[in-house]
Amino acid sequence: DAGVTQSPTHLIKTRGQQVTLRCSPKSGHDTVSWYQQALGQGPQFIFQYYEEEERQRGNFPDRFSGHQFPNYSSELNVNALLLGDSALYLCASSSTGEAYEQYFGPGTRLTVT
Amino acid sequence: SQQGEEDPQALSIQEGENATMNCSYKTSINNLQWYRQNSGRGLVHLILIRSNEREKHSGRLRVTLDTSKKSSSLLITASRAADTASYFCATNLYGKLQFGAGTQVVVTP
Numbered sequence: 561d562a563g564v565t566q567s568p569t570h571l572i573k574t575r576g577q578q579v580t581l582r583c584s585p586k587s588g589h590d591t592v593s594w595y596q597q598a599l600g601q602g603p604q605f606i607f608q609y610y611e612e613e614e615r616q617r618g619n620f621p622d623r624f625s626g627h628q629f630p631n632y633s634s635e636l637n638v639n640a641l642l643l644g645d646s647a648l649y650l651c652a653s654s655s656t657g658e659a660y661e662q663y664f665g666p667g668t669r670l671t672v673t
Numbered sequence: 674s675q676q677g678e679e680d681p682q683a684l685s686i687q688e689g690e691n692a693t694m695n696c697s698y699k700t701s702i703n704n705l706q707w708y709r710q711n712s713g714r715g716l717v718h719l720i721l722i723r724s725n726e727r728e729k730h731s732g733r734l735r736v737t738l739d740t741s742k743k744s745s746s747l748l749i750t751a752s753r754a755a756d757t758a759s760y761f762c763a764t765n766l767y768g769k770l771q772f773g774a775g776t777q778v779v780v781t782p
Binding site: 564591593595600601602603604605608615616618650652654656660661662663664665666667 | 714771772
């Protein structure tokens with residue numbers, strides 16, 4: 561049973577560019593959440609997708625957007641990249657019927673230069 | 674902003690000793706979860722305690738929750754070098770996890 565997978569593992573972008581990160585949830589999970597983790601900090605909630613719609617959102621600007629596909633996989637898009645967007649981006653999946661226990665992927669390390 | 678605060682920020686112990694870390698939070702919760710992270714990679718779920726539970730055990734882990742004080746503690750007994758990692762508490766309200774800044778634990782052989 562595959563766990564949560566994310567791609568790519570590492571990414572280097574230039575300020576002002578756009579980036580797309582991808583996540584496949586654990587088998588049987590229908591909810592995907594995205595988190596940003598800056599160096600030395602705990603993860604910060606970006607948003608959550610369920611039934612292809614954004615269900616909750618954290619305190620992130622509109623430059624951060626997402627999408628969920630019918631197979632429950634998800635993308636995180638970040639436009640007009642800033643140096644401060646450099647972080648580890650974590651995807652987590654869960655099943656709505658299991659007390660929201662979330663399973664995390666290995667993350668995508670984004671560096672903005 | 675971070676919901677929870679872990680204490681201490683860092684902990685250094687020897688193998689076989691117990692490690693205790695605490696977490697305080699600010700708002701209502703459905704449950705509280707503890708995670709481990711090795712070397713800045715993905716988080717591994719350790720244990721979940723519901724808001725109506727006071728104590729929970731899983732292997733060498735013991736978690737307590739005091740909702741009146743809005744605090745939780747994680748005890749790792751008989752620590753091993755492989756327990757070296759960062760530990761995070763996360764409050765959960767309707768599926769939205771809010772993490773603290775974590776406790777860095779180093780276990781030396």
